Amino acid sequence: xxxxxxxxxxxxxxxxxxxxxxxxxxxxxxxxxxxxxxxxxxxxxxxxxxxxxxxxxxxxxxxxxxxxxxxxxxxxxxxxxxxxxxxxxxxxxxxxxxxxxxxxxxxxxxxxxxxxxxxxxxxxxxxxxxxxxxxxxxxxxxxxxxxxxxxxxxxxxxxxxxxxxxxxxxxxxxxxxxxxxxxxxxxxxxxxxxxxxxxxxxxxxxxxxxxxx
Numbered sequence: 154x155x156x157x158x159x160x161x162x163x164x165x166x167x168x169x170x171x172x173x174x175x176x177x178x179x180x181x182x183x184x185x186x187x188x189x190x191x192x193x194x195x196x197x198x199x200x201x202x203x204x205x206x207x208x209x210x211x212x213x214x215x216x217x218x219x220x221x222x223x224x225x226x227x228x229x230x231x232x233x234x235x236x237x238x239x240x241x242x243x244x245x246x247x248x249x250x251x252x253x254x255x256x257x258x259x260x261x262x263x264x265x266x267x268x269x270x271x272x273x274x275x276x277x278x279x280x281x282x283x284x285x286x287x288x289x290x291x292x293x294x295x296x297x298x299x300x301x302x303x304x305x306x307x308x309x310x311x312x313x314x315x316x317x318x319x320x321x322x323x324x325x326x327x328x329x330x331x332x333x334x335x336x337x338x339x340x341x342x343x344x345x346x347x348x349x350x351x352x353x354x355x356x357x358x359x360x361x362x363x364x365x366x
Contacts, residue, residue, distance in 0.1 A: 212279030216245030
């Protein structure tokens with residue numbers, strides 16, 4: 154993440170307006186269309202399906218997906234959002250008053266959880282801002298239980314990303330544009346199975362599962 158992006162994410166003011174700005178940013182991934190918004194709506198519905206599971210949301214920001222991920226939880230199911238920004242986490246805690254939802258400040262490269270302790274690990278609209286992001290996937294896989302699922306929403310190379318000046322804009326903002334197979338190949342190398350990639354505009358949704366023993 155660039156110094157500018159890092160300072161922005163830690164800003165209390167930005168954490169307050171992020172929820173208003175983010176839907177426009179999400180729509181921008183589909184180049185002005187609605188395909189990314191439609192995919193995001195489907196993702197939220199999937200996250201809110203009934204079940205008893207432990208959901209870890211890496212780089213959760215102000216908890217944009219917390220309500221959806223916790224909505225269908227049953228039994229001892231719970232949601233844990235992790236972020237490096239205290240300002241974002243303060244905003245998240247203010248927005249969500251639910252005993253199943255909690256937040257923790259931490260480093261995505263060193264998740265403060267034991268191995269094989271999580272049923273669902275997500276990183277949604279954040280991986281492209283994390284420095285050295287691929288090891289974050291390694292950590293997410295590490296904490297997944299056998300049979301657990303990993304869900305990522307992030308950038309992907311598209312024609313617009315190869316336009317003159319696009320690289321400079323991405324570099325200034327700290328936003329990384331992933332290669333078409335960069336995420337999926339990493340997950341295959343980690344032994345993940347059922348790796349499914351949906352590309353819309355210059356966004357990708359990737360769902361993968363950790364093999365059962």
